Amino acid sequence: MTTTVSTSDARPASSREVKVQQKAGARALKDVMAPVAGRLALGRxxxxxxxxxxxxxxxALVHIGDLLLDAARAGSAVDGEAVDRWLRILIGAFALRLLIYFVALxxxxxxxxTLGNVIRLRLVRRLSRVHLVWFTSTNSGRVRKALQDDIGTIHHLIAHQPVDGTNAMVMPIxxxxxxxxxxxxxxxxxxxTLPLYVAAMALSMRGMGEKTVQMDTRLSAVSARMVEFVTGITVVKAFGRVGRAHRSYQESADEFQEFYYNWVRPLIRVSSLGNSLLAVPLILLINIGGGAWxxxxxLVTTADVLATSLIALLIPYAIETLMNSTWAQQMAGASALRIVDLLATPVLDDAGPARTPASHGVVFDGVSYSYGSGDDAVLALDGVSLELTPGTVTALVGPSGSGKSTIATLLARFDDxxxxxxxxxxxxxxxxxxxxxRVGFVLQDPQLLNISLRDNIALGRPGATDDEVRAAARAAQVLDEIEELPDGFDTVYGADTGLSGGQAQRIAIARAILVDAPILILDEATALTDPESQHQIQRALSDLARGRTVLLIAHRPEVIRGADQIVLVDGGRVIATGTHEQLVTHPGYAHLWRNAHAHPDTETEGVR
Structure with missing residues (x-):
């Protein structure tokens, strides 16, 4: 999965765009919360x-105070029964309030x-049906943020805000x-002091919605850049690009830091003034001083002053809770919008009732394909027509970017x-x-999971027996190397031990052997391996290809010299079709052949 970040991701949004985004976030939040709306209403x-x-x-406190003060002034005994009654009312009401509050929470x-589970299930079901090419063009940080960070952000709005926010509004009133x-x-x-505080906070909160949206956008850019940097660290280090890759992340972080400081510095000064107006000493001074007078x-009793002073002390808590709820609402809106956008990702069309093919021949008939849509669409294939006869090897050759891999991925239905x-x-x-x-494939990147080697091989056939897994590993020329590991087939890839590129590729071949698909796609399966591994992989591929309908992709013509059919692709079009002997005089094919021998790689035998 690539992690490229569009420069537009970090572009500060205009005021109008922010307002539109806020409204969209509110609608998205309502949509996301719909499955639990009834429970949240009950909580409120x-x-x-x-x-x-x-x-x-x-x-009860005021009445108890009045009873005590009246008895003290009259010099008579306190009405114990009345005091006990009010104490029971006080304790009972307090306990009942806590119980109801606990039930609401x-x-x-x-x-x-429930909502977290519903969202994750919806996302998994949706992403399991999207075009597989979407995963190569979509920022992995975006998916991670939706599945983890955004659901976590909504947590406060669901679990706490309906109760705490409602309580913070109703109780002070x-x-x-x-x-x-x-x-x-x-x-x-x-x-x-409340009107002065509200005025100060209104001043500090101007533009809060816009700033919150901008902050969230910039944070998303930083997160994406970080994922991009960490995911590709091996490659960028190998090619000496660490400085440039790190600088991209650093620039995003610096931009966010500058934006945040410029926003927060004046905000802190105003909010500090406002918070001082709700300081406990000031509240007590005003209420007890004025009450004493x-x-x-x-005009009033001491019990009255004590009760209203305690009530006044609850105002700062209520306001702080409301402020936090407002902030949570803003952040949750942006998070819900990202979740809804993911849930709206286009999926592969349902084709209706499934049908069983009569043979394993493949026909491309006038196939065209574009990456992107609208004005940004890039034509990758233009009217491609070709036929793969059952039991034969068809090799696609052509310069990089000619459309070979696109043809293969369409056969595997990575997209339509x-x-x-x-x-x-x-x-x-x-x-x-x-x-x-029916369609298996071995790609350049073997894509092994962090599970046991046995489970990696049996990924396409989870019910395969140990003997079948071992037989597939033997056919893929990797059985002896697996058995030499301390834990053998129980070795967890990426955790217990590392594997060479050739070993990982042969495990992927064993996986394809075990699936035993009659149609096989081989996309540069030996491109990134050492000479010895190439030889072993080529032997395994030759055995795997025997008797199957094979679509082979290679940059080096010598790899596919023995193919039954060679298809020359350039600019998304089929330029020529034939055997090696038939195409050797074709200018495009001859050019590829000359380049291959001018810059020879390790000689490998063709797939036959």
């Missing part, structure tokens, strides 16, 4: 009930787990309403042609039943 309802119940302890957390019920002057003291005037048809035994490829039991 329970949060409202819990928030309203938060008033009851304060009511439990519901939303279970909803979050309910408590402030009660503060005004106690005494309107104490209510005003409780919110005395009102008590002195006989834009025009024309490809048939196997008279059946269009999209309609072939169990296509990958």
């Amino acid at each position: 309802v329970l949060a409202v009930i819990s928030a309203v119940l938060a008033v009851v302890p304060y009511v 439990l519901i939303t957390h279970l909803a979050d787990i 309910a408590l402030m309403a009660y503060a005004f019920v106690i005494d309107w002057r104490l209510g005003l003291l409780a919110v005395a 009102l008590v002195h005037r006989g 042609p834009r025009a024309g048809t490809i048939t196997i035994g008279g059946v269009p490829v999209p309609e072939v039943a169990d296509l990958y039991s």
Whole structure:
């Protein structure tokens, strides 16, 4: 999977683009959350009930305070029964509130787990049906971010925000309403600094939505550059390109750092001023100082002042929770948009009822194919027609970028042609039943997984017996080398030991042998291996190809000299078709042959 990053990914969006993206994010978030919308609504309802119940302890506290103060002034005994009753109400309401709050959080957390599973299943099902070429043109950081980071970002919005955010809104309103019920002057003291704080925060929050979207875009670019750098570190080091590859990542990180500092520096100054207006000492000074004066005037009681002062102290907590919820909403919108975009990735068309081919002959009829779409489309194949006769070897030759690999990938249905048809035994490829039991391939990159060598070989036939796996390894000329490993076939690729390129390629050949597909695609299977490995791989490929319909891709004509049919491809078109003897005088083929001998690689016998 490639990890190229478009320069447009990091381009700062305009104000209009940001607003459009915000609206799209809100719609995407609604779509993503739809499967658990009912549970989240229930969580919010329970949060409202819990928030309203938060008033009851304060009511009980005021009554208990009044009972104690009245008894003290009268010099009489405290009404213990009344105090006990209010204490029971206080404790009961507090416990009930916590229980309801816990149940609400439990519901939303279970909803979050369910939603995460639903999203991952939807993504896996979608990505399992997309065109396989999509994986070579799509940024792997984008997929990783959606499956891991973006689902994690939505977690707070699902598991916490419905309860914490609702509670942070309703509880202060309910408590402030009660503060005004106690005494309107104490209510005003409780919110005395709030208007100034709101003004300061409104100033600091200007453009927050746009900045959040820009920050998320820049972070995505940094993440993609990092994945690109780490994934390709072996290649860039081998060719001395570490500085350039690292610089690309460093530039993205520096751009993000500069953007973030320019945004945050003034924001911190204003928000610091605003937060100082909600500092606990200031709130207590205003409420207790003003309350003491009102008590002195006989307008309120000490219990009233104590209750409203405690209520005022809850305001900073509520505001902080609301701010966090707003931030989470912004980030979750961008994350949901990326998830929805992935879920909308075009998939291979359903071809209807599967059909069984009558033979294993392959026919390309007027096949055209383009990479991309619209004005950016690049024509890769233009009216390609050719026939692969059952049991023969057809070799594709031509300069790099001529369309050879595209022809092969279309036969394996990595994508569908834009025009024309490809048939196997008279059946269009999209309609072939169990296509990958009929079409096998060995590519330049063997693509082994971090599982045991036995499981790597049996990947196409999970139910294969150990004897069948061993037989495939023997035919691929790799059995002895596997058995010499400490754990043999139980060796985990990439963890227990490393394998040479030739060994890995022969394991991939063993996999193809075990599948025993009647049609075989060989795409430069020896291109990246040493001379000794090339010889062993060529022997294994010759055995594998025997009796099959083979499509062979090679840059070196000598590799395919013994092919039954050679197809010369250039510029996405079939230029000539014939045997080596028939094409040797063709100018294009002769040019390739001369270049091959002018820059000889290790001599290898052809696939026969």
